[in-house]
Amino acid sequence: MKKRYFWTISLLILPLLALIGCSAQTTKQGSVGIERQQMLLVSEQEMQQGADQAYREVLAEAEKNHALNTDPKELKRLRTIASRLVPQTKIYREDAPDWQWEVNLLKSDELNAWCMPGGKIAFYTGIIDTLQLTDDEIAAIMGHEMAHALREHSRERASQQMVSQAGLTALSILTGIQGPALDASNLVMQTTFLLPNSRTHETEADRMGVELAARAGYDPYAAVSVWEKMGKLSKDAPPEFLSTHPSNATRVDDLKKYAAMVEPLYQQAKKNPPKPAKIVSQPNP
Incomplete structure (x- = not known):
């Protein structure tokens, strides 16, 4: 009996271990030199399909609570900024400008913004109002969140979850206790929130x-002012937006360094403004 369990678990784990050894670079390096191999076991298509479903669920819940796109002027501002940022994504991924990018505004006091796989963006009114964000600062935050999607960080974390799930599956064979099943939508929800x-x-x-913002004609140094504002709010307990990586001197110094690196791109974009992309205007469920 023990030998049978051993071979069963081996059949489950060994192929996965082989996959873990496989890695990929999901983006070009850009001017800022992003270069790191990633473990990606979950397919890109699966993550994007999961994001589509998860995003609709978030929008539907917001609409139900009368919290979806309640400020047309602010929503237009967000989508205008996004329309300038989206074309710049080609610097990192040739396919990214053709994603179905969407931008929506959620009424909430929460200081948060995010971008799901495939370009599904949400900004909360709390982060705009509390920090009194300028267009340049919104571009800094939006560019940061878009970068998570471009770099497929959610897919990478979902792949790590997949490895953990495989371990739970093997454990359930031995114990008879079933672990939770994860579908693509749940994976996206987990990696986003x-x-x-x-x-x-x-x-x-x-x-x-900062590179995306600079190429779109937004001041890259605005990223520094955003995190300085955040830092003032996070002395006791960091807001949700900073829960895993609080603003500190090291982060601000790094942003200053890379903002200086891409400033010539910003000056060039100011002289020759890039052509904006079209952002989905009516993605309500």
Whole structure:
């Protein structure tokens, strides 16, 4: 009996271990030099399909609570900024400008913003109002969140979950206790709202974000002012947006360094404004 369990578990785990050895670079390096191999076991298509479903669920819940796109002027501002950022994503991924990018505004006091796989963006009114964000600062935050999607950080964390799930499956064979099943929508929800980004993910998003903003004609140094504002609010307990990577001197110094690196791109974009993309205007469920 024990030998049978051993071979069963081996058949489950050994192929997965082989896959773990496989890695990929999901984006080009850009001017800021992003270069890191990632373990990606979950397919890109699966993550994007899961994101589509998860995003609709979030929008439907917001609409039900009369919290979806309640400020047309602010929503237009967000989508205008996104329309300038989206074309710049080609610097990192050729296919990204053709994603079905969507931007929506959720009424909430929460200081938060995010971008699901495939370009599904949400900004909360709390982060805009509390920090009194300028267009440049919104571009800094939006570029940071878009970078998470471009770099497929959710897919990477979902793959890590897949490895953990395989371990639970093997354990359930031995114990008879079934672990929870994870579908793509649940994976996206978890990686967006529950599973924290690593410091490596945050640093990559910071650096890519300032380049996207600069290429779109937004001041890359605005990222510095955003985190300085955040830092003042997070002396006791960091807001949700900073829960895994609080603003500190190291982060601000890194942003200053990379903002200086991409400033020539910003000056060039100011002289020759890039052509904006079309952002989905009516994605309500």
